[in-house]
Amino acid sequence: MPENWPLARRCRALAERSAIFSRVRSFFQEKGYLEVETPFRIPAPAPEAQIDAIPAAGWFLQTSPELCMKRMLAAGYPRIFQICRCWREGERGTRHLGEFTMLEWYRAEADYLFLMEETEALVTAAASTPKLCYRGLSIDLSLPWERITVADAFELHAGTSVSEALEAGTFDELMVEHIEPQMGIARPTFLYDYPASCSALARLKKSDPTVAERFELYIGGLEIANAFSELTDPVEQRSRFEAEASERASLGKLPYPMPEKFLSALTRMPDASGIALGLDRLVMVLLDAGSIDEVVAFTPEEL
């Protein structure tokens, strides 16, 4: 009998995980997406105030393949997807691993509303069942999924407005304590139109420039994916990066070099949308796992 029981008992979860990954790959191949690989170790991650990269021999481990994949979009690859490891310093909990598996895909000439529909189709294909049981919830995957703006969610669940929350500096706490637990309960929920200040790489909405065309997918209160219509204006992008970089500096965080090659590629990037989906978390909801530890072979503590 195997004595490493924590590893041995994950046998079924890991087999399911492998099957889910196969269905995800088939989904994209059938839709004409090219599977790509970009380097894990990069010289300049996107300067985002709250995402911390791990230094690696003078460069950094990627926190997301976003910048390299957008350079591919700009170079003429209109539909690409990637399944890869990403690293984020200091993130560990029942829903976080410092090293985790990301699915990202990018599509030229599409906006975030298109991506909502494509995400519905992808998750449905990955699930291969019309109803999920997750943490005692029965979650109906049939369409349409719920869509609610961040502004409406704050009014409904947090009892305050987004602007008041931002001003009071309680946006993140209210999100975690009052809004996220209500998202994706009866069916998956797209929470969309985030405040412009929470969206460093997203395009602002033409009809309301106080919000960005960004959404997050929630299932059973768990954040699964983050997407947006991509910002393609290099001047605007540089000034947002500078703002994020100065916030990093004011928080005493490690500075990153400005990603100059990405910024110069932006001038040639078509209109596009992109999405980052946490595959470990998708496996969690599909397998009714209470902790991310249950869906990976090794946690950092077990190494």
Added chain:
Amino acid sequence: MYTAADLRKGLKIAIDNEPYIITAFDFAKPGKGQALYRTKLKNMITGSTLDRTYRSGETFEPANLDDRKMQYLYKEDDHYCFMDNDTFEQIHINEAALGDAKNYLIDNLAVEVLIFREKAIGVDVPNFVNLRVTQTDPWVKGDTSGSDSKPATLETGYVLRVPPFIEEGELITIDTRTGEYSTRVKG
């Protein structure tokens, strides 16, 4: 001093000069937002609980507790009796104050009794303790239910999930920090 990154289940911190133990902990980070550390805290004197969310950068003082090495003797009603090995002094602690530690108390177990203002308010047990399985269903070879664990009752009355190959009467090691099965004691 602790930082928010040190917070974890079982850590004891001081709030308003009173000792609190973290009974539940999770890390949260809303998309693109800041890291948040969500805790459930129990006041180790009054037993009252509260939910607190902390941000990275916040700092905490350790709970100001003394500890005395003692051994567990016996249980009487809802009190547990411990003895100081040097002075033979005996003290009683009630079940509620022990929390999860009561699941691991077997005769003569060496523990650290936590003292606050000269009053015993809890105990720390070793990270790993060996306990005997008193009840568990036999594993049927070729079981097709696909179950990868089964319930087992230990000599303290504690019930947990164990691998299917564990049999009644076996001695197993429990990780008291998680309350989970760790390994089988070869014997």
